[in-house]
Amino acid sequence: MTSDVARDKLRQEVQAWLSEHWKGVDDQQWRLDVVLAGWAVPTFPDDAYGRGLSTVLAGVVGAEFEAVGAPRACQDLGISAVHGWVRMVGMAVARFGGAQLKETFLRDLLVGDADNGVALYSEPSAGSDLASLQTKATLNGDHWLVNGQKVWSSSAADSTWGVLLARTDDTVPKHQGITFFIIPMQQPGIHISPIKQITGDSEFSEVFLTDARVPVENIVGELNGGWSVLQEVLAAEREWLGAYLEAGNRPGIAADELDRSDMISSEGAEDLIDAARKAGRADDSSVRQSIAQLHTLRLVHRWNNERLMSGEGGSSPVAAAALGKLASSRILHATGRFKAQMLGPEAMMYGSDNRSGESVNREVMNAFINSVGGGSDQIQRNIIGERLLGFPRGHAPDRGVAFKDIKKSLS
Numbered sequence: 001m002t003s004d005v006a007r008d009k010l011r012q013e014v015q016a017w018l019s020e021h022w023k024g025v026d027d028q029q030w031r032l033d034v035v036l037a038g039w040a041v042p043t044f045p046d047d048a049y050g051r052g053l054s055t056v057l058a059g060v061v062g063a064e065f066e067a068v069g070a071p072r073a074c075q076d077l078g079i080s081a082v083h084g085w086v087r088m089v090g091m092a093v094a095r096f097g098g099a100q101l102k103e104t105f106l107r108d109l110l111v112g113d114a115d116n117g118v119a120l121y122s123e124p125s126a127g128s129d130l131a132s133l134q135t136k137a138t139l140n141g142d143h144w145l146v147n148g149q150k151v152w153s154s155s156a157a158d159s160t161w162g163v164l165l166a167r168t169d170d171t172v173p174k175h176q177g178i179t180f181f182i183i184p185m186q187q188p189g190i191h192i193s194p195i196k197q198i199t200g201d202s203e204f205s206e207v208f209l210t211d212a213r214v215p216v217e218n219i220v221g222e223l224n225g226g227w228s229v230l231q232e233v234l235a236a237e238r239e240w241l242g243a244y245l246e247a248g249n250r251p252g253i254a255a256d257e258l259d260r261s262d263m264i265s266s267e268g269a270e271d272l273i274d275a276a277r278k279a280g281r282a283d284d285s286s287v288r289q290s291i292a293q294l295h296t297l298r299l300v301h302r303w304n305n306e307r308l309m310s311g312e313g314g315s316s317p318v319a320a321a322a323l324g325k326l327a328s329s330r331i332l333h334a335t336g337r338f339k340a341q342m343l344g345p346e347a348m349m350y351g352s353d354n355r356s357g358e359s360v361n362r363e364v365m366n367a368f369i370n371s372v373g374g375g376s377d378q379i380q381r382n383i384i385g386e387r388l389l390g391f392p393r394g395h396a397p398d399r400g401v402a403f404k405d406i407k408k409s410l411s
Helices: 004-021 028-037 055-067 081-096 099-111 226-248 255-259 270-278 285-309 317-348 355-372 377-388
Strands: 117-120 136-140 143-154 161-167 178-184 190-195 204-215
Touching: 004 028, 004 055, 028 099, 081 099, 081 178, 081 226, 117 143, 143 161, 143 178, 143 190, 161 226, 178 204, 178 226, 226 317, 270 285, 270 317, 285 317, 317 355, 317 377
Parallel strands: 117 161
Antiparallel strands: 136 143, 136 161, 143 204, 161 178, 190 204
16 A cells, blocks of 8 residues: 555655756657656656556656646556557567667657557457467568568558567467567558548558568567567557547547546546437436446446556456456447437438537447457457356367468468
């Protein structure tokens, strides 16, 4: 338990540092100062621009920065898209990356010079069974050559770097021959083809890699040990993704407000109450009951997320993150259904001629992002069943078989 003495001591240290360094300008020097002082990611290890603080003490840091209007602190606790990369990939590099990768990539990520990333995991024949991926990396001197195809890659067209899973050994079982890389995206060997979504947007893409180059120092973790690194990254992604999408799907929350590290996305029911009032059904007992149920789900989900972030999520943080992500999906879908019911027949309208109908429809459709991205709801249920409830694992005929000997899809 964190003592009041520890909080007060840290508070005084942060206040003194801010008094000396904060000049009211968020320039390049300020960003670097925050990173080098360890305030950008206070829960990260000391050798990775952090201070090894608990989330409780990190909250003290965030509060002091917010009090004077100073940005860039506690990126390891935020819920914006940029903070998601810090919490997922930044922590993985901090824990498993080499000294050079920390010095360059991690620093640039925290300073803000490497905001645009993409996850290159899924493939046409390796989605739910991700360990069946066939993209291959071959060592060639001081770099790796990567060949293969990835799909459902978010914001790939705008990315300057990517986190890549590639097979580096096919003579061992499929989970054991995968390596985790940081790959530069702006190079001739990478072709990106956008995918049109049901909403009309193209947030996802296919990515084709032909002799794409990755420096040897860009391996995160051990060679052929990428699967264990991935589990850490996915746990962080699932915990962050639900909070980010819930916040982004809530009307009245501006995009720039998602950068607030102290923001709690699942608190309150103002959006639900507003929908009921506009429908003239705020006094309907069944509607009020639905609002109370959704509000309760949001509160419990927030409490579970806080417990997970505090390190008290139980013996299996991966399963706890899966539980949180599954809860997020339920909340997002239920919220969309409720608002569509409140809008009535108007919810069948779509397009610029009917803003209310379009807004609700997009919220309903976007809810499926959380049900698929970062592992589908069905995969989360499998994880919860096996790791939390102790159910037996399903039959896997390729378990223990060298990857090169497993029958594979040609498409």
